[in-house]
Amino acid sequence: MSTLRAALCSVGDELxxxxxxxxxxPYLARELQALGVxxxxxAVVGDDEQAIAAAVTRLASRAxxxxxxxxxxxxxxxxxxxxxxxxxxxxxxLDPKAHDQVTAWYRTSGREMPASNSRQALVPEGxxxxxxxxxxAPGFEVSLEGGAVVRVLPGPPSELRAMxxxxxxxxxxxxxxxxxxxxxxxxxxxxxxxSQFSDDAGAWLERAANPLVGVTVARGLLxxxxxxxxxTEAEARGVLEPLATQFRVRFxxxxxxxxxxxxxxxxxxxxxxxxxxxxxxxxxxxxxxAGALTAVPGSSAVLRExxxxxxxxxxESRLGVxxxxxxxxxxxxxxxxxxxxxxxxxxxxxxxxxxxxxxxxPGGGTPEKPVGLVCFGxxxxxxxxxxxxxxxxxAGRAAVRDWATAHALVLGLRALEGxxxxxPER
Amino acid sequence: MSTLRAALCSVGDELxxxxxxxxxxPYLARELQALGVxxxxxAVVGDDEQAIAAAVTRLASRAxxxxxxxxxxxxxxxxxxxxxxxxxxxxxxLDPKAHDQVTAWYRTSGREMPASNSRQALVPEGxxxxxxxxxxAPGFEVSLEGGAVVRVLPGPPSELRAMxxxxxxxxxxxxxxxxxxxxxxxxxxxxxxxSQFSDDAGAWLERAANPLVGVTVARGLLxxxxxxxxxTEAEARGVLEPLATQFRVRFxxxxxxxxxxxxxxxxxxxxxxxxxxxxxxxxxxxxxxAGALTAVPGSSAVLRExxxxxxxxxxESRLGVxxxxxxxxxxxxxxxxxxxxxxxxxxxxxxxxxxxxxxxxPGGGTPEKPVGLVCFGxxxxxxxxxxxxxxxxxAGRAAVRDWATAHALVLGLRALEGxxxxxPER
Numbered sequence: 001m002s003t004l005r006a007a008l009c010s011v012g013d014e015l016x017x018x019x020x021x022x023x024x025x026p027y028l029a030r031e032l033q034a035l036g037v038x039x040x041x042x043a044v045v046g047d048d049e050q051a052i053a054a055a056v057t058r059l060a061s062r063a064x065x066x067x068x069x070x071x072x073x074x075x076x077x078x079x080x081x082x083x084x085x086x087x088x089x090x091x092x093x094l095d096p097k098a099h100d101q102v103t104a105w106y107r108t109s110g111r112e113m114p115a116s117n118s119r120q121a122l123v124p125e126g127x128x129x130x131x132x133x134x135x136x137a138p139g140f141e142v143s144l145e146g147g148a149v150v151r152v153l154p155g156p157p158s159e160l161r162a163m164x165x166x167x168x169x170x171x172x173x174x175x176x177x178x179x180x181x182x183x184x185x186x187x188x189x190x191x192x193x194x195s196q197f198s199d200d201a202g203a204w205l206e207r208a209a210n211p212l213v214g215v216t217v218a219r220g221l222l223x224x225x226x227x228x229x230x231x232t233e234a235e236a237r238g239v240l241e242p243l244a245t246q247f248r249v250r251f252x253x254x255x256x257x258x259x260x261x262x263x264x265x266x267x268x269x270x271x272x273x274x275x276x277x278x279x280x281x282x283x284x285x286x287x288x289x290a291g292a293l294t295a296v297p298g299s300s301a302v303l304r305e306x307x308x309x310x311x312x313x314x315x316e317s318r319l320g321v322x323x324x325x326x327x328x329x330x331x332x333x334x335x336x337x338x339x340x341x342x343x344x345x346x347x348x349x350x351x352x353x354x355x356x357x358x359x360x361x362p363g364g365g366t367p368e369k370p371v372g373l374v375c376f377g378x379x380x381x382x383x384x385x386x387x388x389x390x391x392x393x394x395a396g397r398a399a400v401r402d403w404a405t406a407h408a409l410v411l412g413l414r415a416l417e418g419x420x421x422x423x424p425e426r
Numbered sequence: 427m428s429t430l431r432a433a434l435c436s437v438g439d440e441l442x443x444x445x446x447x448x449x450x451x452p453y454l455a456r457e458l459q460a461l462g463v464x465x466x467x468x469a470v471v472g473d474d475e476q477a478i479a480a481a482v483t484r485l486a487s488r489a490x491x492x493x494x495x496x497x498x499x500x501x502x503x504x505x506x507x508x509x510x511x512x513x514x515x516x517x518x519x520l521d522p523k524a525h526d527q528v529t530a531w532y533r534t535s536g537r538e539m540p541a542s543n544s545r546q547a548l549v550p551e552g553x554x555x556x557x558x559x560x561x562x563a564p565g566f567e568v569s570l571e572g573g574a575v576v577r578v579l580p581g582p583p584s585e586l587r588a589m590x591x592x593x594x595x596x597x598x599x600x601x602x603x604x605x606x607x608x609x610x611x612x613x614x615x616x617x618x619x620x621s622q623f624s625d626d627a628g629a630w631l632e633r634a635a636n637p638l639v640g641v642t643v644a645r646g647l648l649x650x651x652x653x654x655x656x657x658t659e660a661e662a663r664g665v666l667e668p669l670a671t672q673f674r675v676r677f678x679x680x681x682x683x684x685x686x687x688x689x690x691x692x693x694x695x696x697x698x699x700x701x702x703x704x705x706x707x708x709x710x711x712x713x714x715x716a717g718a719l720t721a722v723p724g725s726s727a728v729l730r731e732x733x734x735x736x737x738x739x740x741x742e743s744r745l746g747v748x749x750x751x752x753x754x755x756x757x758x759x760x761x762x763x764x765x766x767x768x769x770x771x772x773x774x775x776x777x778x779x780x781x782x783x784x785x786x787x788p789g790g791g792t793p794e795k796p797v798g799l800v801c802f803g804x805x806x807x808x809x810x811x812x813x814x815x816x817x818x819x820x821a822g823r824a825a826v827r828d829w830a831t832a833h834a835l836v837l838g839l840r841a842l843e844g845x846x847x848x849x850p851e852r
Contacts, residue, residue, distance in 0.1 A: 015452075015468070016455060016465045016466070016467070016468065017455055017456070017459055017465070017640070018451070018452035018453065018454070018455030018456035018459065018465070018642075019452070019456075019641075019642055019643070020452065020642075020643070021447035021448060021449050021451075021452050022447060022448060022451075022452075023447050025444065025447075025448075025470070026441075026444035026445070026446065026447050026448075027444065028444070029442060029443055029444030030443070030444035030445075033443055033444065038442075039442045039443070039444070040442070040471075040472065040477070041442070041469065041470065041471055041472075041477065041481075042441070042442065042469070042470035042471075043467065043468070043469055043470075044451065044467065044468035044469075044470070045467055045468075046466065046467075051466070051467065055467075058484075214443070215445075216444075216445055216446075217445070217446070282713075282716075284720075285717070285720075286716055286717055286719070286720025286721070286725070286729075286732075287708075287713035287714065287715070287716030287717035287718075287719075287720060287732060287734070288713065288717040289713070290708075290712050290713030290716075290734040291711070291712055291713035291714040291716075291717045292713075293712070293713075294710075294711075294712025294713060294734070294736065294827075295712070295823070295824060295827070297787070297788055297789065297823060298789075299712070299736075300736055300737065303712075303734075303736050304736055304737035304739060304740050305733075305734060305735055305736060305737060305739075305740035305744060306712075306713060306734035306736075307731075307733070307734070308713070308716040308720070308729075308731060308732035308733070308734070309731055310720065310725075310726055310729050310730055310731060310732075311726065311730035311731060313730060313731075314730050314731035314774070318731060348740070361723070362723055363723065363724075397721070397723060398721060401720075401721070
C-alpha cells in the first residue's frame, strides 16, 4: 500500500481576500485520501510568481506529489505557469498540443479565440500537457529535481473535477503502483452526528486501514466511503465486502441510501419507480421539504402540489385540521402533524404526504415545547404515523429547519420501504 | 494608512482530510482587508507540533501579523499551543488567568470541568491571554524574536468570530496606529454578477483606495463594503459619505438593502413594519420563496400560508388560473405568473403575492422557452405586474432556482417601495 504524501497549493488573490472559501483543496484532499495518499499541507498564495515558486519549492520538499490549482486563466495576472516553471528551473514554451486544445475549445464553442488566450498554451519545458475536457486552460505535469511530481490544474471547481475524474485521478492512481486495484462503496446516513459516527465506527476509521473508511458531512447528512485496495479487483472486493456487510448491520437505522447522496433524490426516485405522488404540509420547515423535492430533476412526475400552512387558520381551512385538536394539543403536536399529513394527501390527491410542525426558534420555546422540538406526520396510502424529535435549539433556526427537512424526507422513504410502523386510519 | 501584512495558519487534521472547507481564513482575510491589512499567505497544516512550528516561523518571516486558528481543544491531539511555543522558543506554562477562564466557563454552564481541560490554560511563556466569551479555550498573543505578533484563536467559527468581534479585532485595529478611526457602510445588491460589478465599480476597487471597497458574493447576492479611515470619526465620515452617495446613484437598480444581507430579511421587515401579509405561488422555485421568507425569525407575523403549484391542475384548482390561459400561453408565461400571484393573494388573504413559473432545467427547454427562463408575477393590493428573466441555464438547476427565488423577493420589495410599475387589475 502506498505511503506517498501530497501537498496542495491553491492560487488566487480572491482566496487571500477571503472572497470565497477554497473548495479545491478539500476536494483533492478527499480524493487523495481515498487513494491512500496523505495530505500533509495546504498553501494558499496570491497571483504572484515568486510566492507561487516559493510555495511549490517548499511543498515539493515535504511531499512526493504536489497539486497546484488556479491562476491558469488567459489574463496577465494569471502567473501560475510562470511560478511553477521558476520552481522547476526551466523556461516556459508554447506547447503545440496545448495550443491545439485551446484553439479546439474555441472552435467547438463557435467563438473566436482572443489573442491573449494563446498564453494558456504556455507550459514549462519538459512538462506533459493534461487535457481539460470542459474549459480552455489545459493543465500540465512536471517533475522537479528532487523527484516530486507537480500537477497543475485549473481553478474553476467544475473544470478541476472534470479533469480529475476524466484523467488526472486515474493517472495518479496508476502512478501509485502497478496492479493496485481500488473499489469503493458509499453509504449515505441521516440522523446521527459525526462524533456519534466516529464513536460507533471506532477502529474502522484508522488511517492505515484497508478498507479505508472516510466520512464527510453536509447539511447534517453523512456520507461514509469505504475504499478497499488489492492486487486484483477480486482481491479488493474480497476486502471490501465483509466490512460493507458489517457496516450495513451496524448503521442500518441511519442509512437512507447507498446510491443517492440526499434523501430527496432517493425519495423522488423511489416514488417515480412506484408511480406514486407526494405532497407536504409544512409549518416550521416553511417550504423547504417541497423545495428539496423539487430540487431533483424530474420531480414533476411525483409532486403536483404542496402546502405551506404557517398559521393555524391555514392548517384548518386548507388541510382540515380540527380547531378543537389545534386548541387542545397545540399546533406543535404529533396529532396535529398527523392530521396535516392526512389533509395534504387528500387535498393534493397524493399517495404519500409529509408534515412538519415545530419550534424552529430562536423564540417561541416553552419548557414543554422547547426550541428544537419538531413533530412529524406521515400519511401513506390510507395509513398514518406521527412522531417527534428534539434537536439542540442553540444550533440555530436554520440548522433545526434543515435537520427537520432531511428527517421528514427520510420518514417518507421509510414509509415506502415498509420500515415505518404505520397505523390504519380510523 | 497601514501597509502591514498578515499571514494565516489554519490548523486541523480534518482540514487536511478535506472534511470541510476552511472558513476561518476567509473570515479573517475579509476582516483584515477591511482594516487595510494585506493577507499574503494562508497555510493549512495538521495537528502536528512540528508542522505548526515550521509554518508559524515561516509565516512570521513573511508578515508582521500572524493568525493561527484551531487545535486549542482539550484533547491530546490539540497541539497548537505546543507548536507556537516552539516557534517562539519558549516553554508552555499554566496561566492562572487562562485557568480561571476555563474553570469559570464550566462553572457558569453548570458542568464539572474534566481534568483534561486544564490543558487549555497552557500558554507560551510571556504570552498575553485573549478572552473567549463563548467557549472554553482562551486564545493568546505572543511576539516572536523577529518582531512578528502571533495571535492564536480557537477553531470553531462561532468562537473565532465572537473573539474577533468582542476584542481581538479592536486590539488589531488599535495596533495599526493610534488615532486611526474606521467607519463603514454596506450595500446589498441583487441582479448583477461580480464581474459586472467590478467593471462598473472600476477604480473604486483599487487596493490602496480610501474608502476601500470590498465585495463578497453568496447565493448570487453581492455585499459591497465601503470602509473609510481617518484621523477622527468626522474625517473618516467625510471620506466615506461622498463615495457612498455616488455608490447609491451608480448601483441604485441593484441595491435591495443597506441594512439586510438577504432580500427575505428586508422583505419580512418591510412587511412587518407596514402590517402586511405575503403569500407565494411557486412553480419552478417549488417552495424556496416560502422557505426563504420563513427562514426569518418572526415571519409568522407576515406569512400565513403559501402554495407550491407544480402541476397545471394545481395552478387551476388552487389558484384559479384559467385552463384556456394555461393552454394558450403555456404554464411558463408572464400572464400565467400574474394569474398565479392573483390567485395566491386571494386564497391566502394576502396583501402581496409573488409567483414564479420557469424552466429550471436541465430538461424541458425549447427554443422559445429555454432552460433558465423564469416568469414572475407580483400582486400587490389590487394591482399586478408580470415580467421575466433568462439566466444562463448551463449554471444548473439549483443556481437558476436560487436566482429566481432572490429575484422574486426583490420584486416584492420593489412593489412595497413603489418602484415596480404595477397595473390596476381589470
